[in-house]
Amino acid sequence: MHARHVALVCMLLAIAACANTASKPAPPQAPAAPAAARGDALYRALGAQAGIEKVVDAALVEIHNDPHINLFFANTDMPDLRRLLVEQFCAATGGPCEYTGRSMEEAHGGLNLTDEDFDRFVADLVRAFDKAAVPKDLQQQLLALFGPMRKQIVGQ
Secondary structure (H helix, E strand, C coil), rough: HHHHHHHHHHHHHHHHHHCCCCCCCCCCCCCCHHHHHCCCCHHCCCCHCCCCCCCCHHHHHHHHHHCHHHHHHCCCHHHHHHHHHHHHHHHHHHHHCCCCCCCCHHHHCCCCCHHHHHHHHHHHCCCCCCCCCCCCCHHEEEEEEHHHHHHHHCCC
C-alpha cells in the first residue's frame, strides 16, 4: 500500500476522532468533490448506510486496539465519534447524509499530530477496510476522497 493512501485514510478518522460533547460543531467542511457531482455509486458499492456503518464500526475497533492511536481518543465521546464518522463517510461517498462535525483544523487543533500519527491511523483504517471486506478498488476510492485532509490535520 502506498504511504499516501495510508495517510489519506488516517486523516479521515482523525477528523471525526476529536469529537466530544463539550464542543459545538463548526460548519461542516466540504468533501473533496460534491456528492451530487459524483453520484452515489461509491455509497451504493459500499452497501449504503449498513455498509458504511460496518466499515466505521470495524475502524473504531482497530483504533481502540491501537495503543499508539487510542490515546488521542481518551476524552472522546465514542458514540458521537461513530455518528460523525458515519455522516462523513456517507456524505463523502454520495449518500444522503450531511456531515455536521467540526472542521478538521478545529477538531485536531492543539493535538500536534504528526505524519507518523496520521499514517498509523490510516493503517488502522486499511485493516478495518480489509476486515469489513471492502474491495481494494473501493478502498482506493475512499482514500482518494479523504487524502486531501492530511494538511488540515497534521501539525494542528
